[in-house]
Amino acid sequence: MHRKGDTARSEPPSARTEPSEWLLEMRGIVKMFRSVRALDNVCFAVKRGEIHCLVGENGAGKSTLMKILSGAHPYGSYEGDIFYQGRETRLNGAADSEKIGIAIIYQELAQFPELTVYENIFIGHELRDGGVINWNRTLVEASKLLERVRLKVNPRAKIKSLGVGKRQLIEIAKALSKNVKLLILDEPTAALNDDDSDNLLCLIRELKGQGVTCVMISHKLREVLAIADTITVLRDGVTVCSMDTRAGAVTESDLIRNMVGRSIDDIYPKRAQSQPGDVLFALRGWTVYDPMSEREILRNVSIDARKGEIVGLAGLMGAGRTELALSLFGNTPGYRLISGSLEFKGKLARFAHPRQAIDAGLAYVTEDRKKNGLVLIQDIRFNATLSALRKLTSGMIVNGNEEIRAAEGLKKALNIKAPSVFQVTGNLSGGNQQKTSLAKWIFAKPDLLILDEPTRGIDVGAKYEIYTLMNQLVEQGMSIIMISSELLEILGMSDRLYVMAEGRIVGETSARDASEQSIMSMATLSGRDDRTTHDQTREETA
């Protein structure tokens, strides 16, 4: 089922000229972020007209690979070659990849909520007569495309009036309007309910019949097994295997084994085994509604943390873990709390502002140190003392010398590598930034420290130091709740762990009894048939 390759382009000398069964081949792709190897010699090949699923844990490199394909990481920022339709291809931006028929639909849809369906479909490549947009033709074409994706909505409806499932289909219609040959979907069903998911998968099969090749990233292994012709597994930036489902039955456990397939080695420092103390933190029936996305983001969450304990919070991206932390810690996003109670240090508590939470003895190290962790234009000293400046204030005045002394103490204790505490944090490496972010909270001396992805994007050495620090802190009696998408880290560091999926706690286990496989199967909700659709998105009203 070969399709005609386009013949308009000249042949580069190194390229193969035969139209092969491969639509896309990525060979030996290496992508570095500073000193971190995000992709290490990845090979990824897609046949014409197939549905190819890409699976792997968070951080395995799936999104990075797709960003290279979309031109978001332009040619030159990575090593390796891309062959598309048999020719070597160099992509320098989204416009380049669009031109040759590659379209990516990200999990966070890039749509314009205030514009109509037909305007969204043709935005950026409007149908023009001369220089003027022909709206009538646009409307007719949009209706045809909507029919093709089997979506019955008024093309004049505003995007914001539609549910997320329908928006996804509109995004596909947009890709079709650009004559897409290779459609890439990044976790398309993550935010969909079952009906919408089934509908979408059906459509992908139909498009395959029409000759559109499709690459889908997904964490839902069952739907992967149901739809894929080929499955490629990535792990730690390396291609583990590529399995043809038509050649032989692939099972869910095959996939999970390939996705995790490692053993815990010595990267996690041991800490003195101690009996955890009294319950410090008890959350019961925590149900939270987000007015922005108009859905319940947390449902009936109940967790405990004891004194001197590290509690892991595992789950996939978007499982609601960060939202849980933010809803507890002063609720800065302005969620609406439906029900639930929090008992902290034996007292019922509810924090209306991070200040109250901090004063009560809570600390939250954010997931994204650059976005909301550090004031990057300020120095280490400024950042390290920001959350507990009161300790250094007498009368109205911040004691500058005391402050420098405190900052230097923290710099030493956390081994922040910088010439002095006057180093601007924007110039530090990721690991040292993360340590500065931690320093800020250690200085506040909290009773409970919530760490959100504490080692994301930092090198192994800095990771080890942070783990050691965590051990010291719990040995001193602090409690830690660690949110992490790295299963090994969760298993290696936690005493006890919870697994979250779709805003709910779907499992609790001691770290000793858990395995990566068991956590993964809980987090992907495989084996669960009793799922209720919680995604009550507002349906079309226009």
Add this chain to the structure above:
Amino acid sequence: MNAQTQIGIPHEKRGGPPILSLLKANIREYAMYIALLVIFIVFGAATNGLFLSPRNLTDLINQTGYVAVLAVGMTIILIIKHIDLSVGYVAGFMGAVAAMLLSRGTHVLAVIPIILALGIVIGMYQGFLVAKVKVPAFVTTLAGMFIFRGCLSRVTTATGTIIVRDTVFRSFSNGFIPDWFHGNGIHILTLMIGVLGALAVAASQFRSRRNMRRYDFKVSSPSTFAGTLALSVALVIVVFWMLAHYKGLPWTAVIVGVVLLIYHFILSKTPLGRSVYAIGGNTEAAELSGVNVAKVTFLAFCSMSLLAALSGILYTSRMASATPTAGLGFEMDAIASSYIGGVSVSGGVGKVTNTLVGALVIISLTNGMNLMGVDISFQYMLKGAIFILAVAFDIISRRQA
């Protein structure tokens, strides 16, 4: 010890002639002084020294006063990434109310606190909208521009221009500190203050040098240090010497000095000041670190309108009257002063002391061109050009840093 600029550069970056590298590290700050120096030389030459005469220098200080206090408040507003367009008419309106109260026989010592309190009330209204209701500051204060312009009109409708006869009130922007020593043509008290000022400048430079040493920063060579020290001390002495040969230190300078000291203290030494810089640097991180962003924003707008009211008092005092057009374009001068003084257009960076220099640059341009008889149309064009050059230079030099 200074909180907001990186003083000097760390050891490892050492290289090149020391003066050059020091200049490079602080190019942004020096550029402003160089600009001011060039302006003084050019206008001094173009006006045959008239620009640099004691009388004109005194005038310059009195003209700068009402803009400088506005610019100090504006600096904070701009650091936290907001803007206040209403300050001009708030100043005009408050000045008119002051003139009206005085003309009805209210005592000047009652008028001042009333006006300042009214300023705070206006600030509370705008601060509430920006901080709590989350109306963008641009919109809130644009509406304020309409409203307070209307208020100013209302107050002056019946009477037209309101003349101020109160001598105490008029002395704020026209009077001088008394001379207790009755020098012969020389204002002794002014000279004494000048000497004290020079000593304070020297002491602070010594202290900052000592601190930089202690924390292992590169310090300038002894000769460079001696040079800059002598220069700054000489500058203070010369300015006061000239003032002393005219009528002495103007009250405006005293008022601006006090405002500057208070705001400099708050920004560099108190947790509130830290919050301002934290919000400007990264609002989300500040909020999650326990900074009450809404409260600080509210206070910043209160302080802004309080200073606008003070500016109104100074301007009305200087004009000895309140007119229906008072306040026109003040916000432009205040915003330009802050940016020329090194406030970052992306927020989080700025110092009120530098803003004062920025205000001097703007007012020197106006004053000098007035002396030269340059048409007002060209004045606006030139001021606009210098403003945009300063900001573009700031952005480029920050990008390279």
